[in-house]
Amino acid sequence: xxxTRRAALALAxxxxxxxxxxxxxxxxxxxxxxxxxxxLRGALDGLAAVPPLFEPGxxxxxxGLGPVATDGEDGALLLDRGFGLHPSLSALHAMYRAGxxxxxxxIATPYRDRSxxxxxxxxxxxxxxxxxxxxxxxxxxxxxxPRQGGRLGIxxxxxxxxxxxxxxxxxxxxxxxMPDLGPDFLALLDQVYRGDAPLAAALAxxxxxxxxxxxxxxDDARMAPGTRPxxxxxxxxxxxxxxxxEEGGPRIASFDLAGWDTHAxxxxxxxxxxxxxxxxxxxxxxxxxxxxxxSVVVVATEFGRTVxxxxxxxxxxxxxxxxxxxxxxxxxxxxxxxxxxxxxxxLFQGRDxxxxxxxxxxFKGVLAAHLGIARAGLDRTVFPGSEEIRPLDGLLRA
Amino acid sequence: xxxxxxxxxxxxxxxPGPGEVxxxxxxxxxxxxxxxxxxxxxxxRFDDLPTGKVAARSFTRFVRGARGDADARLxxxxxxxxxxxxxxxxxxQVEGAAPFVERLVAFWSNHFTVSIQRAIVLPLAGxxxxxxxxxxxxGRFGDMLLAVARHPxxxxxxxxxxxxxxESMAARRRGRGINxxxxxxxxxxxxxxxxxxxxxxxxxxFARILTGWSIAREDEFxxxxxxxxxxxxxxxxxxxxxxxxxxxGEDEAIAALGMLARHPSTARNxxxxxxxxxxxxxxxxxxxGALSRSxxxxxxxxxxxxATLLRHDASWSAPVTKLKTPNxxxxxxxxxxxxxxxxxxxxxxxxxLGQMPFAAPxxxxxxxxxxxxxxPEAIMRxxxxxxxxxxxxxxxxxxxxxxxxxxxxxxxxxxxxxMPRAASASDAIALVLASPEFQRR
Numbered sequence: 052x053x054x055t056r057r058a059a060l061a062l063a064x065x066x067x068x069x070x071x072x073x074x075x076x077x078x079x080x081x082x083x084x085x086x087x088x089x090x091l092r093g094a095l096d097g098l099a100a101v102p103p104l105f106e107p108g109x110x111x112x113x114x115g116l117g118p119v120a121t122d123g124e125d126g127a128l129l130l131d132r133g134f135g136l137h138p139s140l141s142a143l144h145a146m147y148r149a150g151x152x153x154x155x156x157x158i159a160t161p162y163r164d165r166s167x168x169x170x171x172x173x174x175x176x177x178x179x180x181x182x183x184x185x186x187x188x189x190x191x192x193x194x195x196x197p198r199q200g201g202r203l204g205i206x207x208x209x210x211x212x213x214x215x216x217x218x219x220x221x222x223x224x225x226x227x228x229m230p231d232l233g234p235d236f237l238a239l240l241d242q243v244y245r246g247d248a249p250l251a252a253a254l255a256x257x258x259x260x261x262x263x264x265x266x267x268x269x270d271d272a273r274m275a276p277g278t279r280p281x282x283x284x285x286x287x288x289x290x291x292x293x294x295x296x297e298e299g300g301p302r303i304a305s306f307d308l309a310g311w312d313t314h315a316x317x318x319x320x321x322x323x324x325x326x327x328x329x330x331x332x333x334x335x336x337x338x339x340x341x342x343x344x345x346s347v348v349v350v351a352t353e354f355g356r357t358v359x360x361x362x363x364x365x366x367x368x369x370x371x372x373x374x375x376x377x378x379x380x381x382x383x384x385x386x387x388x389x390x391x392x393x394x395x396x397x398l399f400q401g402r403d404x405x406x407x408x409x410x411x412x413x414f415k416g417v418l419a420a421h422l423g424i425a426r427a428g429l430d431r432t433v434f435p436g437s438e439e440i441r442p443l444d445g446l447l448r449a
Numbered sequence: 450x451x452x453x454x455x456x457x458x459x460x461x462x463x464x465p466g467p468g469e470v471x472x473x474x475x476x477x478x479x480x481x482x483x484x485x486x487x488x489x490x491x492x493x494r495f496d497d498l499p500t501g502k503v504a505a506r507s508f509t510r511f512v513r514g515a516r517g518d519a520d521a522r523l524x525x526x527x528x529x530x531x532x533x534x535x536x537x538x539x540x541x542q543v544e545g546a547a548p549f550v551e552r553l554v555a556f557w558s559n560h561f562t563v564s565i566q567r568a569i570v571l572p573l574a575g576x577x578x579x580x581x582x583x584x585x586x587x588g589r590f591g592d593m594l595l596a597v598a599r600h601p602x603x604x605x606x607x608x609x610x611x612x613x614x615x616e617s618m619a620a621r622r623r624g625r626g627i628n629x630x631x632x633x634x635x636x637x638x639x640x641x642x643x644x645x646x647x648x649x650x651x652x653x654x655f656a657r658i659l660t661g662w663s664i665a666r667e668d669e670f671x672x673x674x675x676x677x678x679x680x681x682x683x684x685x686x687x688x689x690x691x692x693x694x695x696x697x698g699e700d701e702a703i704a705a706l707g708m709l710a711r712h713p714s715t716a717r718n719x720x721x722x723x724x725x726x727x728x729x730x731x732x733x734x735x736x737x738g739a740l741s742r743s744x745x746x747x748x749x750x751x752x753x754x755x756a757t758l759l760r761h762d763a764s765w766s767a768p769v770t771k772l773k774t775p776n777x778x779x780x781x782x783x784x785x786x787x788x789x790x791x792x793x794x795x796x797x798x799x800x801x802l803g804q805m806p807f808a809a810p811x812x813x814x815x816x817x818x819x820x821x822x823x824x825p826e827a828i829m830r831x832x833x834x835x836x837x838x839x840x841x842x843x844x845x846x847x848x849x850x851x852x853x854x855x856x857x858x859x860x861x862x863x864x865x866x867x868m869p870r871a872a873s874a875s876d877a878i879a880l881v882l883a884s885p886e887f888q889r890r
Contacts, residue, residue, distance in 0.1 A: 092811065093811065166637050168637075181643075185820075206824065208824070208826070209802075209803040209826040209830060210803060210822065210823075210824035210826075211824045216820060223825045223826040229801065229833040229834065231833075235872050236872075236876050236879065236880070240832060243863045243864050243884050244885060245863060246885065247885035249819070249823055250823065250828060250885050253827070254825070254828055257826055259825075260826070276797055309566065309810050314607070314628055315611065315630075360626075361626060361628050361629070362612055362626020362627045363611045363612060365608065367629050368629075368633070
């Protein structure tokens, strides 16, 4: 009953403002909230991104890896509870100060070994073991939302990452550098793909997105061939955000950023990598426009890195890292999570930041508060067997 | 005639070269097996390209410096060398007379990934494949593993060149220390596999065993070549997988790699990955078992391993569910079109299609499952690229003849039915290239 009324109200509002096609899609959208999951592949050094400046041993443990104080090279920006923020994340810091970003430190998936690839598998499959599922938790979450035909999920990029793969059809998109396929050729392809269900489904989703991007982004859907990686990522973030902002557009996106495996020369590489992340977050905010207030961007990585500097100016594979939340819907301005400490006896296996918060608690907290997914579904379907992992409360504005 | 010719050139080849589908159809297994008698694959296209040693010598000074990372400072010449290497590689894949061997080169190159995601690999990736992979694809796994681990591209990509044992002279005098990146990835990816039965202590021990494996700098003898730095080597006995390795300097890692190359977990890992690459994302267990036994019994003879793959019935009877990678798709389309790419536009095309040469996202290499490559945008882009190629070759081309050459008897009813309805010869050719039977293998 309530749903029906809400849908009717939404439809009335839409009729006043939007053309017919978007109106139809809006009537079927189960939520007006937007969610973007940014996966940092290669393992972000959370202690360099969000350094615990209050830890007395920080400078000695981690010389030349990233900020350890508010002054000097890589001087940190200030956060709550004595934490700092890497200076490359200046736009994110501005969001934090505006109450639109927060951090969860010492966070980790249930995985306790140190393979990137198994760890990413678990970060995405939502299980406690690698290869335990061939679909992703975000796809399963979408499957629990009420739907009437629209496509809620979209992957930024040409491929769909595991986290968004599964039974529910999703799109993928990246800025275009080639001419569009004509409708006649697409109609022929449709016929030829009929005997191959996965290809037919991919083609159908691709066409659907291209039709939307054509009308929503116009010429901005295009990018010059040979655009360098930084601007290309910004263009992709901006385009996907604008699709999300559209009334009839998708609501949930995944976004991959690679290259975080800083075994050597970490300080200079992180300066660039975090700058790239900062620009992507800014482009998402700008692209979401007025819908930013209904948006949450979650930034997560597969595990953290060693507390101590390794022998080559970098860090090796670790355990606890940091996750970030940004968006107008975030109850921001805070650093969350129990802090396990950096004294030798406080480290996991004597080398890593100990995990204090389960990554699934963060994801569950966001899915519950932002997308209205019920606890039973979160416990059993989205993150199977996670009954004991309580969703984090209070992440978002009431 | 069955679809055997089409299956052979798709699953075990680089796509339909001129006359190849028909030739393979007569004796698919024999067509592939005969290629194993060929000399190790090389090409005149590689003649003008510098060795890894020369490339490393030209660029090692960008590797030096306080933090030892070149990524932000490499000159444009590194990028142009990468482009020449990438174009040559694609051209050799297109015109190679032993396409199955080219597929093996690509498989092993991906197994032992070095990636330009680290910029220092830009000028070295091509040399790595030519020097560490190609000479050994029909040789011994242990030799390839050793060549890989000693090549400057790998020593730099996985940060081994600067690693120093905690108790070594270099660590005590100059504050350098250990880096476990290469050690971990050799165990996890190249040899035992993630479930191969090693622990963090083994990673740490192997990292200490590898200390000292490095590259000669400009001011040292024979710059750019492999150099064992005794002063960076961790002294003393190490224990890896329960086996004691007495202090033996450079030879310690040679012995350890030899042990790893013969390990049953390595056999299992290699067998699984090989079968997954060629036959099915979840390969038939019987095939994996046969490959694993072949690997162990032949002491890692890769020609024998390849022959085992070709001789096994499951290799031919498994349903066609793999999707060509973008690289395989492009190369097979160019073979069908009989076009050898000569400039860097082909590199740009592969970038757009999601598989820029030597640019795998991580040390694990390019994903080898269909679901990764079948993203909606990815499939749209393949069709768009097929249109562009169709437009380029349509003039004077009869679509029916192109269909026969590209698919032979592998063409589906649907493709045969709908191709004549295409608006132009160009569209018809594009439809053949974008068809499921051309994209799958």
